[in-house]
Amino acid sequence: MNDPAHSRPKARPKSRLGCGILIAPLIVLAGLGALGSKAWGPSRADYPVQGIDVSHHQGAINWPQLPGQGVDFAYIKATEGADFTDPAFAANWQAAGAAGVKRGAYHFFTLCRPGAEQAAHFIATVPVEPGVLAPAVDLEFLGNCTQRLKPTDVQGELTAFLTAVEAHYGQQAVLYLTGEFDEAYDISARFDRPLWLRSLVFEPRFGARPWTIWQASNFRRVEGINGRVDWNAMRGPATPQ
Structure with a gap:
């Protein structure tokens, strides 16, 4: 001016x-x-709490090796849709806890099945335990079914999922979002939940409010995991204590 x-x-x-x-x-x-850089991650000075998200695609994980490499927390895939259970979930869940890694479970939300059925599957798979991270729901197009619903339909099914899951675990769920999914279905604006936003290398510039978890890399390498692993920074009230 x-x-x-x-x-x-x-x-x-x-x-x-x-x-x-x-x-x-x-x-x-x-x-x-x-x-x-296989070891790149966001600045520890800015984001001191960092961790990974994993599924059976990582194969057998040597969890005791991870805390010494800056893995403060891990989100572990539990379920997908209404009938798929990640075959490594139970082993990863137990081993992460035994290694002292703060852990949470996540569900891949499919557009092909009712939200209530997906919630029932997640609840039947993931135990209620004190001190774990809030459940998370993965909302993205990659790997999803080809069906594309109206925004109001997706929002309705997600509401059914969140209502059941949050009542069971007594915590608000975390919403993992890509920019494309958020733009298509207006999720972050419609659902006032902690956001876990995917934006490789550069901080997310989307979402209706600041992120709680930032998925910053899908190419991190750590000893104890064969191949690449997703790397995340966490801030705010969801930060593990």
Whole structure:
């Protein structure tokens, strides 16, 4: 307001554009540099609590090796849809707890089955235990069925899922979201829950409120896990104590 456009020297807008042209590639290069680093993660000074999310795709995990590598928490896949149980869930759940890793369970929400049926499956699979992280629900298109429902239908089925799960576990669920799913179904604006947002390398710029968990990488390597693993930062009231 104090520097209106019409009062600037004519060369000023051009120089600012030039800076923008230079800065944009630098940002891209910084991102590419992070992608090339198997050990990259968000700054510990800014986000001291960090962890992983896993499923049977990681194979056998040597959980006692993880705390010493900065794994403060782990979300473990439990269920998908109304009838799939992750075959590694029980082993991962027990071993993570024994290793002292703060743990939570998550459910992959499919668009092909009623929310109430999915909630019943999750409840039958994940035990109620004190001191664990809030249950999480994975909401994304990748790996989902090809059916695309109306936003009101998705919101209705998710409401049914959350109502049952939250009543059973006595905690608000965490909503894992990609930008595409949130945009398509207006989830973060419609459901006032902690957000777990996926945005590789760069902090999320979507969602109706600040994130509680940020999935920052899907290429982290840690000893005790074969191959890549998702890496996350956590902040706010969901931070494990």
